[in-house]
Amino acid sequence: MKISRIGFALIISVAVAFSCTQGKKQMTIEDYYKIDTEVITTDMKPESIKKVSEKYGFTPAQYEEFSNRVAADPELMEKLGRIRLGEQKNIR
DSSP: OHHHHHHHHHHHHHHHHHHTSOOOOOOOHHHHHHHHHHHHTSOOOHHHHHHHHHHTTOOHHHHHHHHHHHHHOHHHHHHHHHHHHHHHHHHO
């Protein structure tokens, strides 16, 4: 009886631990802008891209995938342009 309670408690604690872990984070255009702006200032090597993207909690593959989406989607490209324009206005 006591062993079954311990086993049950162990199973519950493991289930709670795994359910609370964060899954893959979804990249937004704002996240992409931050990463892309910083990547541009590096040497553009895969190691540098990995370092910058992981700094913001993403994988290099996620960055590359979103970069391709931005290049193919005029709406995302427009949003990115508006963010960049807003940043330029704040600098002046």
